[in-house]
Amino acid sequence: MTISILAVLFLATILALAVFGFRAIIRQGKAKEDVNRERCSICRTQYNSSQLVERQVGDYRILHFCQSCIISLHSEVISKN
Ligand SMILES: [Zn+2]
Secondary structure: OHHHHHHHHHHHHHHHHHHHHHHHHHHHHHHHHHOOEEEOOOOOOEEEHHHOEEEEEOOOEEEEEOHHHHHHHHHHHHHHO
């Protein structure tokens, strides 16, 4: 009886470790995807970096702009002139 309880506990432990390891692998995959994602410097919405225009301001600061913010900036400039 004791041996079967130990066996069940052992199997449960292995199963828990397998599930935990699998979740860690899934999280790593998501983290790699997040590397290519940036926030727009104006509206703070997250986009894929290929959808954003990147400009360096000063020596180190890099700003990202999304399409809708660029369009609104453009229309603001047009309305002033
Ligand atoms: Zn934006």
